[in-house]
Amino acid sequence: MKTIGKYIMTIATLTILVSCGNSNDGDKSGALTSSKAEKVYVAPGEHDEYYGFMSGGYSGNVTVYGLPSGRMLKEIPVFSQFPTSGYGYSEETKAMLNTSFGFVPWGDAHHPDISQTEGELDGRWIFINENNTPRIARISLETFETEEIIELPNSAGNHASSFVTENTEYIVAGTRFAVPNPQRDMPINEMKGKFKGPLSFVSIADNGRMNLEFQLNMPGFNYDLAHPGRNKSHGWFFFTSYNTEEANTLMEVNASQNDKDYIAAVNWKKIVDYVKNGGGKKVSGTYAHNVYDEKTHSATSTMKEGVISINPKDVEGAVYYIPIPKSPHGCDVDPSGEYIIGSGKLSTDLSVYSFEKMLTAIENKDFVDDAYGIPVLSYENTIAGVVKQPGLGPLHTEFDGKGNAYTTFFISSEVVKWKLGTWEVLDRLPTFYSVGHLMIPGGNSRKPFGKYMVALNKITKDRYLPTGPELEHSAQLYDISGDKMELLSDFPTHGEPHYAAGIRADLIKDKSKKYYDLEENEHPYAAKSESESKVTRDGNEVHINMTMIRSHFSPDNIEGVKVGDKVFFHMTNLEQDFDVPHGFSVIGANTSEILVMPGQTKTIVWEPKREGVWPFYCTDFCSALHQEMQGYVRVSGKNSNTPIKYSLDE
Amino acid sequence: MKTLTKTIILLVVSICFIGCNNSAKSSDSGTTSSDEGRASQKSGQAFIKDEGGTPNALQLAISSEDHTTLVAAVQAAEVENALVNVGPLTVFAPNNAAFAKIDEATLNSLLEPENKSKLAFILTHHVAPANYPIETLKKNATKGRKLYMASGKYLEVTEKDGSMYVDGIKILGTVNVSNGWVHVTESVILPRD
Known part of the structure; x- marks a missing residue:
């Protein structure tokens, strides 16, 4: 019986060694005495130290x-x-x-x-x-x-x-x-x-x-x-x-x-x-x-x-x-x-x-x-x-x-x-x-x-x-x-x-900061509400003060931009909540997207090269209606007379 | 002898289990479940402690003395997380007086656990997954656009003498919340069918 007992113990020990395989190259002896995995495990929803x-x-x-x-x-x-x-x-x-x-x-x-x-x-x-x-x-x-x-x-x-x-x-x-x-x-x-x-x-x-x-x-x-x-x-x-x-x-x-x-x-x-x-x-x-x-x-x-x-x-x-x-x-x-x-x-x-x-x-x-x-x-x-x-x-x-x-x-x-x-x-x-x-x-x-x-x-x-x-x-x-x-x-x-x-x-x-206070935003092109959003032309520069909020841009329809213009999209995120960024990009822009934090204003430049109606959209999956967060810019010929016009839900 | 062997094996196996237990450290808070894969009633975005900033729709309702019945209903139906989601959301929030219009027996029966799904359906009929400030509601009325509600049904918006109505129920006031808009209503909006 003693022999059998030993035999069982040997098998059991082997089982432990195999099943507790947390060992690694650095230290083969520590696996049995403590669980290394437990020391680095941070449960879902818990924070690191x-x-x-x-x-x-x-x-x-x-x-x-x-x-x-x-x-x-x-x-x-x-x-x-x-x-x-x-x-x-x-x-x-x-x-x-x-x-x-x-x-x-x-x-x-x-x-x-x-x-x-x-x-x-x-x-x-x-x-x-x-x-x-x-x-x-x-x-x-x-x-x-x-x-x-x-x-x-x-x-x-x-x-x-x-x-x-x-x-x-x-x-x-x-x-x-x-x-x-x-x-x-x-x-x-x-x-x-x-x-x-x-x-x-x-x-x-x-x-x-x-x-x-x-x-x-x-x-x-x-x-x-x-x-x-x-x-x-x-x-x-x-x-x-x-x-x-x-x-x-x-x-x-x-x-x-x-x-x-x-x-x-x-x-x-x-x-x-x-x-x-x-x-x-x-x-x-x-x-x-x-x-x-x-x-x-x-x-x-x-x-x-x-x-x-x-x-x-x-x-x-x-x-x-x-x-x-x-x-x-x-x-x-x-x-x-x-x-x-x-x-x-x-x-x-x-x-x-x-x-x-x-x-x-x-x-x-x-x-x-x-x-x-x-x-x-x-x-x-x-x-x-x-x-x-x-x-x-x-x-x-x-x-x-x-x-x-x-x-x-x-x-x-x-x-x-x-x-x-x-x-x-x-x-x-x-x-x-x-x-x-x-x-x-x-x-x-x-x-x-x-x-x-x-x-x-x-x-x-x-x-x-x-x-x-x-x-x-x-x-x-x-x-x-x-x-x-x-x-x-x-x-x-x-x-x-x-x-x-x-x-x-x-x-x-x-x-750690959660968002930027919109009231404290001193960006010269910030639109702090949809009523402040606007489009202005200054020579061949077009400045668009646009707002972003779940789940639309204001304005989202813009006309009067011409080939050869330099268009500044000044994007203000109107959200005042933690972890609600909006992104922005427009087809044909020779630059990256921008990711705008709540209360923040960021700008990218777009120089349209072709006539047409070009879409822009939110790049960050912001909300249930993120896919609807988009708009259009109409680009007319260099010498056209299309007036500047902009709207949201006209 | 067989029994002895079995006992030893059992003992060894249990030791092995204990030794290999890599499970999560027990949670300090006690009330939160460590099993986040299946959100229990006290976990999820609704229970994030978030001081400062604009309140969301649920936080607003909880802080309002006029909405204690609504909050009780939301808690009974366990739909808290739906009201704190990134949305955007438009919530029609009947005040206590609105709930008082329902006879007490009906109201109490709705708060019973077995009627949880029925209550949840009524409550989701008050939430639109959309961003509808009062100006947009006015436009909706002018343009004849209906509101699609989280219940899967639609509400009709009308304007009369400068006031806005949803399915004939008057909006008493509006509050901007971090995840959308809350419009206080004078009655509970019961689904039509």
């Missing part, structure tokens, strides 16, 4: 996810035209994409960062940088719309950005590709000592408005990533740099020759005081500053000229270099502000620097060298500790607020958990595959939430059903609340989510 804001990378936008479910909630257009809503196509939003190079329809978004108060996430705005045409954008976390974009002159490759200081005083923008400053025609191979790497400091006003305050005109290395000091190191900013070789070709070899590159430690408060007292020199630099107004529902673009440039040698005690092994990438500061973690991406060790030691070394003038007049501190006298052989290709580190750090390793495709202070490796788990950034909600603030960690991977391969050669990137969600990390789920992300930011949902969701 966290918002995750993923950079869209080369999509130019930001995608919003719910965590832990991994459900995508929204794509926020930022640096790229977005036909879904008409962003960058509508007359009101084209100005958002204006630059000193003219209209640029696309951008390369990188590092989102949420505004902070006293070092904690406050959920007012999220900022994100653009790498190709250097810019920083500010997105409102009430409307989830891009409200402002500022361009950065004299810079190239805005990668070390858009990290905010702990009271959202400043955002920085580095120069990843050293360039002549000012730009000029010169031989490329004479770059050494002539190119520059300006670091821009942009201030944030109480209402969120950004202003380019000054540029620190650093030597022409490549400034890659940055983080502000926090807590005790508040007032400082730390930037990694590579290519201290100042090579200009076959960089993968020539920029990897020096044994050490530098972390630039910048006392920005000192420089702010210096500028306030009249320091610095105004230099040329043209840049666009684009602001979206929630009342007029329109953006304006102002071209600005000139920026205050600071020579780092001129501000005593403000700028130092710290040596760091092998082409560093990530530069992260722990919640206490004491430790600065530099990830030499070709190094086998992680270097952790001490803020206190750095101050002492500065006080003792413990310099080993100088680089273009900037003092270089000694590695030995600033290092706090080294995490030995943690993995291959360290990139980025975030924190859980419980004394632990989590670092990604690109080459060995893993996240490694280690202890601040003892530098011992506590745990490691594979990611799938080749992880770049990782994100712990609040993980770069004084107070990380420390429950989940998301790994943002560059390579997808076989993670999901194949979709041809092009695959969305993959993300993995880990539970980091216990001693060991636990891989919970795997979901695709849109574009390339270089970095992400996360915040507890309750800090944002209750103030």
Whole structure:
């Protein structure tokens, strides 16, 4: 009987293993002890605990996810035209994409960062940088719309950005590709000592408005990533740099020759005081500053000229270099502000620097060298500790607020958990595959939430059903609340989510805007009621102030438009209810649709090329009679005498 | 021995069930059903907490002292969700005095659970899936356009001495709501056949 009993137990155990198959590549033992599916399951109608804001990378936008479910909630257009809503196509939003190079329809978004108060996430705005045409954008976390974009002159490759200081005083923008400053025609191979790497400091006003305050005109290395000091190191900013070789070709070899590159430690408060007292020199630099107004529902673009440039040698005690092994990438500061973690991406060790030691070394003038007049501190006298052989290709580190750090390793495709202070490796788990950034909600603030960690991977391969050669990137969600990390789920992300930011949902969701107040609409062509709707001709321009409400347009019959006219459809959504947008499109328009939120006015231009009667319609399934929400425009010949006439249900 | 084996298997199977239970976390609110696939009487758009903004047709009726009977009827017929839908809707809302014109026995019998579908039919006869402000109703009267109601039947609109009537029942007042229009009527509009 004993034998039979054992036999039954064996079969039963096997059954459990088979039927409870929630195991996955990362952790085969956890399946029996807890249900991972339950941890990420958010029942229909329930809300996620966290918002995750993923950079869209080369999509130019930001995608919003719910965590832990991994459900995508929204794509926020930022640096790229977005036909879904008409962003960058509508007359009101084209100005958002204006630059000193003219209209640029696309951008390369990188590092989102949420505004902070006293070092904690406050959920007012999220900022994100653009790498190709250097810019920083500010997105409102009430409307989830891009409200402002500022361009950065004299810079190239805005990668070390858009990290905010702990009271959202400043955002920085580095120069990843050293360039002549000012730009000029010169031989490329004479770059050494002539190119520059300006670091821009942009201030944030109480209402969120950004202003380019000054540029620190650093030597022409490549400034890659940055983080502000926090807590005790508040007032400082730390930037990694590579290519201290100042090579200009076959960089993968020539920029990897020096044994050490530098972390630039910048006392920005000192420089702010210096500028306030009249320091610095105004230099040329043209840049666009684009602001979206929630009342007029329109953006304006102002071209600005000139920026205050600071020579780092001129501000005593403000700028130092710290040596760091092998082409560093990530530069992260722990919640206490004491430790600065530099990830030499070709190094086998992680270097952790001490803020206190750095101050002492500065006080003792413990310099080993100088680089273009900037003092270089000694590695030995600033290092706090080294995490030995943690993995291959360290990139980025975030924190859980419980004394632990989590670092990604690109080459060995893993996240490694280690202890601040003892530098011992506590745990490691594979990611799938080749992880770049990782994100712990609040993980770069004084107070990380420390429950989940998301790994943002560059390579997808076989993670999901194949979709041809092009695959969305993959993300993995880990539970980091216990001693060991636990891989919970795997979901695709849109574009390339270089970095992400996360915040507890309750800090944002209750103030999320539901619709725009029609009474506050100050758009010059708004029709706030059907009686205000009208059609007016001004030369060959025809302005149609049209209203939208379930389920008709007013007017919906228009005559008197001629071939060669420029017709402006100014569409006002009269609804005053949550989640009742209307869309608009017209046959032959050489632009996208527009999606108009309740209380909002948006405009598209239509230049009719052929005579006839042409329909327009609502593109958003708004109501039971959505299919009836349509109208006609009669287009007459160029020289016809058809008078302007418009009506609804005449 | 057979019994023992059965017991063990049963035990193991139940453990397996418990261990594998990925079901939804129990709902905090207690009153809402977690089974949204089959909307129970307390789930759906009607029960979204939505502070601020223009009220919808149901919220308006609930906040009106003159429409307590209508609200009771809507709740008895469980047609709340139909009144909060994106619509657009035009609701003819008999006030308490209008309901009082119906004899009490008939009214009470309509509120009985077994007459739920009959009550629902009468109520849907007060709702048009359309956007009819008073100006449009006037045009309907002039142009002889009937109103198609959610009951599947039609109402006739007429104008007399500056007042609007549906099937001969006078409209006393009009309120714009977030999902359409509410016209208060002096009588309940009973389907003609």
